[in-house]
Amino acid sequence: MELQLELSLSTRPGPNVSLACNSKDGYVVGWPPVRWWRKQLWHRNRRGGGRAANSLYVKVKMEGVGITRKIDLRLHRSHRSLANSLIALFQKGEENVGYKVMYQNKEGEWLQAEDVTWECFIKSVRRLKLEKNGILS
Known part of the structure; x- marks a missing residue:
């Protein structure tokens, strides 16, 4: 050798x-x-x-919770599915309290997610926020 x-x-x-x-x-x-x-x-x-x-991960913050998380929007097909998943993610399903999903678009404006179609929402979302909507009767 x-x-x-x-x-x-x-x-x-x-x-x-x-x-x-x-x-x-x-x-x-x-x-x-x-x-x-x-x-x-x-x-x-x-x-x-x-x-x-191909990434649709966005940061999510919930009112009253100090931790920000990330969620993959590709796993959802509707606003309702997303909202239910976010409430479960933060484990904050309080009785008689409604939540609304707010999103930050490309221009930096905070808008209510359900005001636009799902396709427009997916294209323009940069960050999510889950806010209390008030007491439900």
Whole structure:
């Protein structure tokens, strides 16, 4: 068994870089592919409004609860389903108290979620807030 060790010295400052060309793809393989890939991924995600194109996770805050949580809107198909899930998430289903779901749109305005269609809501929501609506009779 023969062991070969190669050592190359460079007069340039910085790390020694070896590049190889993959002939079938024509891509250069070497340093820094991981760094380049991360930059491309970050820029691609930033174009989508700060979140990935298929991500529908939004932050949720409930009035009277100090913890903010995240919820995936892809799991819901209606405002009612979302509201029920949020109440269960925060475990705050108080007797005779109604809740309304408020959302922050792209412009930063807080609006009531049920005032718009589900499709418009999904496209413009950035943050959610669950507020007490008052005493129900």
